[in-house]
Every structure is written in structure tokens, then in C-alpha cells.
Amino acid sequence: MTTSTPTLDQGLTDRLHGDIVEPGDPDYDEARKVFNAMHDRRPAIIVRPADAGDVIATVDLARDRGLPLAVRGGSHSVPGHGTCDDGVVLDLGRMRGIRVDPEKRTAWVEGGCTWADVDHATHAFGLATTGGVVSTTGVGGLTTGGGMGHLARRCGLACDNLVSVDLVTADGSFVTCTDEQNSDLMWAVRGGGGNFGVVTSFAFRLHPIADILGGPTFFPLDGDVIRRYRELVAEADDRLGAVFVVGLGPPVPFLPERWHGRPMCGVVTCWSGPQDEDDEIRDRVAALGPVLGRHVERMPYPVINTLFDELVPAGLYHYWKGAFTQGLPNGAVDALVEYGADTPSIQSVTVVFPIDGACHRVGPEETAFSYRDADYSIALSPTLTTREDCEAQKDWVRAFDRALAPHSMGGGYVNFMDSDDRDRVQANYRTNYGRLRELKRRHDPGNLFRLNHNIAP
Structure with a gap:
């Protein structure tokens, strides 16, 4: 009697609303491409989640199997952090919903959005916030790194306009972060990059700029x-x-x-x-x-x-x-x-x-x-x-x-x-490095989120 070797997606497919791409699939070569062609990598599996539940399932898979996990938004990462060899790519590109509240001047933006998506949605209300100078740039990578753009002198960095985020952490928890709730993680994602989890949704403060x-x-x-x-x-x-x-x-x-x-x-x-x-x-x-x-x-x-x-x-x-x-x-x-x-x-x-x-x-x-x-x-x-x-x-x-x-x-x-x-x-984090490292130890001691400019725990 022989037993088949379990595939990476075994058990994951039933948990997903999104889809999975693997080597041998017709769209695998297209799905593994990233913005910077210097990085030609072959992930074991590419997951394209439809919602936060899919993100949790994918984080659990990578952690439990001990696999590299690359998180991809707009895929503009110059070092190629949105892809990997022989690991899991979590491609957020299907999660591009946006809701704008013109009275509160707030936009809720899913983690796979680009700045073109945000600009289009907010401009309909005569509002804007600081975003990337290339419209195809992903909201997630730019914002969690700080976020420079044409409106920075007037409105601050993209991260300065964050009022909350929904975050999936290394243990698969889903947490909402604000200045009052999970404030340590809220502080960290305003410039700490992808070291602390997967942001599935951002809430941005908007400004009356048309x-x-x-x-x-x-x-x-x-x-x-x-x-x-x-x-x-x-x-x-x-x-x-x-x-x-x-x-x-x-x-x-x-x-x-x-x-x-x-x-x-x-x-x-x-x-x-x-x-x-x-x-x-x-x-x-x-x-x-x-x-x-x-x-x-x-x-x-x-x-x-x-x-x-x-x-x-x-x-x-x-x-x-x-x-x-x-x-x-x-x-x-x-x-x-x-x-x-x-x-x-x-x-x-x-x-x-x-x-x-x-x-x-x-x-x-x-x-x-x-x-x-x-x-x-x-x-x-x-x-x-x-x-x-x-x-x-x-x-x-x-x-x-x-x-x-x-x-x-x-x-x-x-x-x-x-x-x-x-x-x-x-040096990039200066006097904040010590606090970031302590938060990394607390929230990601196994360094699951390491394909980034990594703050090692």
C-alpha cells in the first residue's frame, strides 16, 4: 500500500474563497512575475486571497509548514520581497475594495490596492491623501515604510495619515490597531515595514484637495x-x-x-x-x-x-x-x-x-x-x-x-x-530600532515575516 505525499494546498483549498496557483498551472509564470524583473523566482505556491480569512489561512500554512512567506501588494519591492523561491507568496492583488466616508474624511482601503485605486475613489469626493508618485505602487508597502509623495509637505507622510489598520499577525490573529487599541502595533506599522504582519485594511485621513x-x-x-x-x-x-x-x-x-x-x-x-x-x-x-x-x-x-x-x-x-x-x-x-x-x-x-x-x-x-x-x-x-x-x-x-x-x-x-x-x-530606524526589535520579539518571535528589511527578533 502506498500513500501519496500531501501537497502544499491540501486542506488549504477548502478554507479559501480566493484561489491558488502552483507550478505547472497555465498562469503560474505570469502570476510569479514582480515589478522588478531582476527577481525571477519560483514559489512553491501563490495564494490570491479574497478576504482576511484567506490571509489568516495562508499565514497559518506558512508558519505551520516552516515555509518562507512573501507578502505582495503592488509588487514594487525593489529587493523582490514580494516573491520567493520554494515558499508561499501571499498576493493581495484581489483585495482592492475601498470605502470613502466624505463627512469623516476617511477612506478604508484593502491591502491589495494601488495608489491609482485610492486616488480614483477619493477624488470623486474632492479628497486626497499622500500617496506614491507612480500610480501602480502598492498602498501597503509604501505606507508601512513611511510613504513619500507630492502632498507630503502639506499632509505628512502616508503613515502619518493612518488612523487604523487591520492586521494578521504571525500567530494567525486578526487585530485592529489604532492609537488606543493595540497601539504598539499601530506605532510599528507606521514605518516599520512588513515586519509585524499582513495589513488587510488601512484607514486613511483625507484632505480637501481636488x-x-x-x-x-x-x-x-x-x-x-x-x-x-x-x-x-x-x-x-x-x-x-x-x-x-x-x-x-x-x-x-x-x-x-x-x-x-x-x-x-x-x-x-x-x-x-x-x-x-x-x-x-x-x-x-x-x-x-x-x-x-x-x-x-x-x-x-x-x-x-x-x-x-x-x-x-x-x-x-x-x-x-x-x-x-x-x-x-x-x-x-x-x-x-x-x-x-x-x-x-x-x-x-x-x-x-x-x-x-x-x-x-x-x-x-x-x-x-x-x-x-x-x-x-x-x-x-x-x-x-x-x-x-x-x-x-x-x-x-x-x-x-x-x-x-x-x-x-x-x-x-x-x-x-x-x-x-x-x-x-x-541605521534606517535610528533610536527606534530597539523598540521595534522588542515588538518583533513579542509579536513574531519566529521571524515568519522576514522577507522585508528585516528587524530580527
Whole structure:
């Protein structure tokens, strides 16, 4: 008499409303893909839950079988944390429900939503909250890492606008977290990443923002432009979002063709103040240097978060580094100019996010995100169309990172860290690391949630 070897999904299928994809299934290869094509992994099973009950069942399976568990929202994780070899992928992409209460100015958002989903649902009521600058970014990864975006100076980080989360913890418990209930976990998910569980639902505070003045203004790559930019941000009303970019001129109609593919810099304006001040804002940004091209117009707020979408579609090859700075020291300006001149592709954009204003009105120990004294967060990324080209440009971004290091604050934003930055985890959380580690010991002593920028228990 022979006995068959139990399959991974044995017993799980009966507990699920969602579905399971395994090797050999017709859609397996498509289901295992993630945004960053550098990561070509083969999970043993991919679970696509329909609800929180399915999430609990999947967490139980991975824990009880001792399997790696990768949690995937929008799948934008640059280090590939949304996938794994020979383990369980929990793909939340089917859980994309949203409910907006316009009177309470609150949105309840399921864990598989993207920022395009949130922007669409909230804009119908003339409301918005800080979200990602690429609309396909997942809500979960961006928010639990901190969450930078065009509205950060006015509204704070995405995590600052969290009022509650529903969380499945490592022991399979379902808990609601607020500042009054399970407050330790609420504190931890505001910047502590995916270390503490699977967020199945977020509740966000919304703000009365419908239309904005938005779009890019391009200049020659010059240190004087960057120095004028830092003066503009230091003096500007918090309602002015002004993300700075360094890269190669994109092939857009409002930029002369002779500048396509040449090094340049630019400001992506997001003015959420009154329309009668639009001309003044355009002029202030244009005064940073010789304008090569611009497209700055009134638009619905959701549109500003789609401007990078075509530049970085899924399936490209990425490698990232990140840094925080106080002000933009002259040494950092020099590095942006020197290494920006060698940008390897149009998709490889260095992005400087201003995180002053409302971000500074939260204390460093009020959330797990501790860099409340940083004025800027810088993202460095060679993004190429082949793996070989991306590998070849890693030395460029590493040298760029080393050039910024003497002028930065030691740690960096966890969502800009790649897989070889594990030694920076403690620096990324600074004085909050000890508290996070103690919470990890308490809530996930077996480190089930380890496929992230891991805080080891």
C-alpha cells in the first residue's frame, strides 16, 4: 500500500474563497512575475486571497509548514520581497475594495490596492491623501515604510495619515490597531515595514484637495539650479510640493528634441493652494534657471501621480540606494551634478523628495519612521531594459551613494534600500530600532515575516 505525499494546498483549498496557483498551472509564470524583473523566482505556491480569512489561512500554512512567506501588494519591492523561491507568496492583488466616508474624511482601503485605486475613489469626493508618485505602487508597502509623495509637505507622510489598520499577525490573529487599541502595533506599522504582519485594511485621513497645479519644469543640469531649488523649498508654503529630479531628457513634446537623452534636472510641481496663485508658482519655479521645457497646468490631483507611469512600467531591471539629508549640502549638490551627468538611461531618474513641512510636525518617536529632522529623501536607481545592463550600472550607483554619504544622515528610507543593504537596517530606524526589535520579539518571535528589511527578533 502506498500513500501519496500531501501537497502544499491540501486542506488549504477548502478554507479559501480566493484561489491558488502552483507550478505547472497555465498562469503560474505570469502570476510569479514582480515589478522588478531582476527577481525571477519560483514559489512553491501563490495564494490570491479574497478576504482576511484567506490571509489568516495562508499565514497559518506558512508558519505551520516552516515555509518562507512573501507578502505582495503592488509588487514594487525593489529587493523582490514580494516573491520567493520554494515558499508561499501571499498576493493581495484581489483585495482592492475601498470605502470613502466624505463627512469623516476617511477612506478604508484593502491591502491589495494601488495608489491609482485610492486616488480614483477619493477624488470623486474632492479628497486626497499622500500617496506614491507612480500610480501602480502598492498602498501597503509604501505606507508601512513611511510613504513619500507630492502632498507630503502639506499632509505628512502616508503613515502619518493612518488612523487604523487591520492586521494578521504571525500567530494567525486578526487585530485592529489604532492609537488606543493595540497601539504598539499601530506605532510599528507606521514605518516599520512588513515586519509585524499582513495589513488587510488601512484607514486613511483625507484632505480637501481636488485639483492642483502640477507638472514638470526642466533645466540644464547645474549646481546653481539645485541651490536655488533648496532655497525655494526652505521658503515655500507647505502647499507646494516640489519633487526634484535628475536624469536624461525624456522624449516629450514640450522638450526640444535636441535635449532628449541629455543630462538635465527638473522640478515636478504640485501646488495644492488657490488657483489665483498659479502664475506666481509657475514663475517662482521657472526662476530656478534657464527653462528648457515645461508643462505645468491645472489638473485633477490623481493625474500628478501618473506622470512617471510610462517611464517605469513593470518588467524593467532596477537596483536602488537611498539617503536622507538635512538641507541639501553643497557636497550633495556636487554629487547630484557629477553622477547625474552619467545617468545610464532615461528610466534611471534620481529623485529628491522634500520631507519638511508637515513631516516635521511629527516627533521622531511618535512613529517608527524616525527621520523627522531630515529635509530630503534621495532615491538613486539605475533602471535598465536588460539584466546585464543593470548589473553593469551597479558600480555607478554605489559610487554615487558613497559620494553622498559624507553629506547625508547615515540611514536611508527603507523603501529605497536594496537587498544588499541589510547591514543598514539599524541605521534606517535610528533610536527606534530597539523598540521595534522588542515588538518583533513579542509579536513574531519566529521571524515568519522576514522577507522585508528585516528587524530580527
